Amino acid sequence: MKTIRSFLPVLALFALSAFAVKVGDQAPDFTGTDSHGQMHKLSDYRGKFVVLEWHNNGCPFTKKHYESGNMQKLQQEWTGKGVIWLTVISSSPGSQGYVTADQENEYLQKMHAVPTAALLDPKGDIGHLYGAKTTPHMFVLNPQGQIIYNGAIDDKATTDPSDVNGANNYVSKALQEAMSGRAVAVATTRPYGCSVKYAD
């Protein structure tokens, strides 16, 4: 019992800091199951740009980008240019944002969301692997599998949908710059949103 008690805080520490990935790092590989039951292995997408989007459908910061249509627009635009867009849901069962596969498919349809896939990560494995802190929290990977952007979706850290217009979208900027062979000017920012509702 004593061992377990002293071990738990150590695990929590690892979850938040040691595994957090940095821009320039090789993105850690994972295999995730999407809402249609299909498996996705990140390294299979080598050769393509990949966006990882942490998601919680009840979080007001996430809702800002879905109810305004902003996230769907980004998904449409970038998957149209060959980018793999993986929405990741790391809410634990019983917490806000947790969805079953059916619920997620219903949500995707209702919201006209078009990610390449929505990965269900109820144990938080992928979330902890990347040190995902908030919903949304965005990562952009280049075709070599390196992280080229880690942080907020844009520079307006609010829940107000009217702030989407005129915001500087860091994900689009990173993709535009990297695709035209330039360095990503703003590669790391503070992600804003709700805390990811990991299992305690």
Place this chain on the structure above:
Amino acid sequence: MEFRTRSLQMIAPMLLLCIAPAAPQSSKSQHAHISLIAAPSDHSGTQWIGLRFQLDPGWHIYWTNPGDSGEPPKITWHLPSGFQAGDLQFPAPHRIADHGLTDYGYESEAVLLSKLTVPAGETSNKPEIAADIRYLVCREVCIPAKDHVSLNLREQNAGNASQLQAAQARLPQSLPRGVHARAIAGVQAFLLSVGPTPQLGQITDFIPSDAQVIDNSAKPQITKSGVATQVRLKKSEQLDHPVGELNGLLITNGQSYNVVVPVTATKSSRKPSSPKHN
């Protein structure tokens, strides 16, 4: 089991709400009761007004730097012609743990202050001030909320004066004359030195005003050396540029101080800018 306990705790305040009569001049919206308070003017042309948040148990709102998640309240004033409201002033916040993240905000109650400028010769019988407030209130989950509050400056409650005074006393102050703060930047952390500290009392915390500079979840390491106190602040993982000054609140047992601390870089901290990738 834990989940059930939480649900019960959330239901209890709702039941209370059903039987409590609505208070005049203020409104109750999702987990926070907001009211405007003012004290009789001293005819100097300015007076303090307070925006008082009374929060349901476990719920919190945010400081200007919300920390790892959240959003500070925003206010839009509606004032009679000639009146002016100064910037909202926030008392020192508390650290709030949130699923492994650390936020800065207020639980149970907070009074935000603004200095109201009243035009000379103001004679209206009903000078009504009003405000629209947008805020995020969180517990396990976050709820964006809006509220409209108003107050007739002629109808003041004498009890407000003491509440406003208490709120002013909780605002961060300037460091006393003769007390200085400076910092050096290492590779992993900033080392903040404050001294002499005997007249400040025990330093217990440093809360950054800027996001993305300090790691919010790493509690400052505080050590005394002689009459000075050193505070080690772990850098944020997102900090990717040199910092010229540290802005924030130095918290002591009983007071808080606004500080702008010049930062000197040590040689080892001046590493070349991070490599670019495409």
